[in-house]
Amino acid sequence: MQSAQTSFENIRKDFPILTRTVRENKTLVYLDNASTTQKPNQVIDAINDYYRNHNANIHRAV
Numbered sequence: 329m330q331s332a333q334t335s336f337e338n339i340r341k342d343f344p345i346l347t348r349t350v351r352e353n354k355t356l357v358y359l360d361n362a363s364t365t366q367k368p369n370q371v372i373d374a375i376n377d378y379y380r381n382h383n384a385n386i387h388r389a390v
Contacts (some may be wrong), residue, residue: 343358347367
């Protein structure tokens with residue numbers, strides 16, 4: 329069974345912004361989610377795939 333710390337570290341890896349370090353090489357902690365929620369890699373990849381491969385106007389020669 330994974331420890332809570334290991335599980336938390338695995339979740340952090342899915343969010344690119346949380347790999348950044350700030351003052352004195354400390355890991356970034358993101359606490360604001362009222363206006364913008366950080367996206368995990370899976371969501372970024374899905375959006376990227378949509379815009380690269382599936383984006384089209386409805387009823388416009390597609």
